[in-house]
Amino acid sequence: MSNIREIAKKAGIGIATVSRYLNDTGYVSEESRKKIQKVVEELNYTPNALARAMFTKNSKIIGLMVPNISNPFFNQMASIIEEYAKNMGYTIFLCNTDDDKEKEKNYLEVLQSHRVAGIIASRSQCKEEYTNIDIPVVAFENHILDNIITISSDNYNGGKMAFDHLYKKGCRKILHIKGPKSFEATELRYEGFLDAAKAKNIEIDFIEFQSDFQVEMLEADINSMDNISDYDGIFVFNDIAAATVMRFLKKRGVEIPQEVQIIGFDNSFIGELLYPSLTTINQPIEELGNTIIELLIKLINGENVSIEDYIMETKLIERETTISANLKY
Ligand code: XLF
Incomplete structure (x- = not known):
């Protein structure tokens, strides 16, 4: 017998009313409230945290x-x-x-x-x-x-910093791998990156990934990029996508950073585990x-x-x- 049934039976009140009382979802007369509360106490009914939350309206x-x-x-x-x-x-x-x-x-x-x-x-x-x-x-x-x-995070400024860094390191043929349009953060990174490039009269190529991390999807996105090794600098919208891009480049024998330099975004823990370790923009x-x-x-x-x-x-x-x-x- 479920607790709510037991309470209803003992109190001689319908299950729906007991449920309304416990869940605070509708009118319950004062008399019924008292009866239900009495049975709750008699049965030493100790609701679990969730039920207690429903009961008190004050969950933690x-x-x-x-x-x-x-x-x-x-x-x-x-x-x-x-x-x-x-x-x-x-x-x-x-x-x-x-x-x-x-x-x-x-x-x-x-x-x-x-x-x-x-x-x-x-x-x-x-x-x-x-x-x-x-x-x-x-x-x-x-x-x-x-x-x-x-x-x-200040994503716009982070995008600017990513461009300025690649530029300072000598990159002039630059690709930005951007996130899906529905991600406000990566759209701002993209805008910041592009504005900084415009200020230096550098044209940026870009492609858009469909997800921020589902290995198959990222790999499918990368596999459609035949000319990726034509670039000398790549800004990837987050670290985990950058890891996938690095793997792809290395499998093709492209030397990082000698032939192409990479910068990610996040400074999540995988950046340091990669070889070579990933230059990135820190989100605090x-x-x-x-x-x-x-x-x-x-x-x-x-x-x-x-x-x-x-x-x-x-x-x-x-x-x-x-x-x-x-x-x-
Ligand atoms: O939503 C953005 C995209 O991916 C988020 O901040 C992240 O950079 C995390 O990896």
Whole structure:
């Protein structure tokens, strides 16, 4: 017998009413409330955390939606958020959306029905779906609605830095491998990169990847690039895609950085594990993760938080995929 049935039977009240009371989803007379509460106490009914959350409307669970958990950047970020949340007494409910609007919509419903205390929406593909949500939400990278805070790195400036670095290292025939159009962050990287190139009168070739990390997809994108070795500099929109590009080049016998220099974006842990190690633009993952969860908890606690864009500084991390000397032309 389920708990709810047991309570209903003992209290002599319909299951629907008990459910309405426990879930706070509709009218229950004062008399029935008292009866149900009495049975709850008699049965020593100890709801699990989730049920307690439904019961008290005050869960200590935070829904963390990530677009791609197999991307090292997002698994690093999830760990940082989890650690901070744990120290504040919260548990993370992890949802992997795969950048899929339908999956995100479903998770949003699940999180609401589980009465989570707050939601972190990373690289959201939805907008109006968030309109009537009465749970605090913060966004990472993609903007959702005007009343939702967005946190991100300074992607535009990061894109500029990536170009300036390749240029300083002597690259003149440059390719940018950009992210999908629905990623606001990588669109800004692309714009920053292009603007910096324009300022130096350099034409950039570019191609667009369909995903930020699904090996088969990245490899399919790369395999269509016959002339990739014609370039002397490549800026790839994130580190994990840069790793795939490096593998492809090395399989073709192209020397990195002697023949082509590569720069990624993220400074996630894989950059240092690659050979040669990856020059990249640092996103301050720790600061981003901590800011996201800190702001969300403030909102949960009803503290005053300014609704604006929170943008964290990016910086260049020089490693072995770009040459060590600055070339002067
Ligand atoms: O959404 C962007 C694309 O990929 C994100 O910041 C990342 O760089 C993480 O790898």
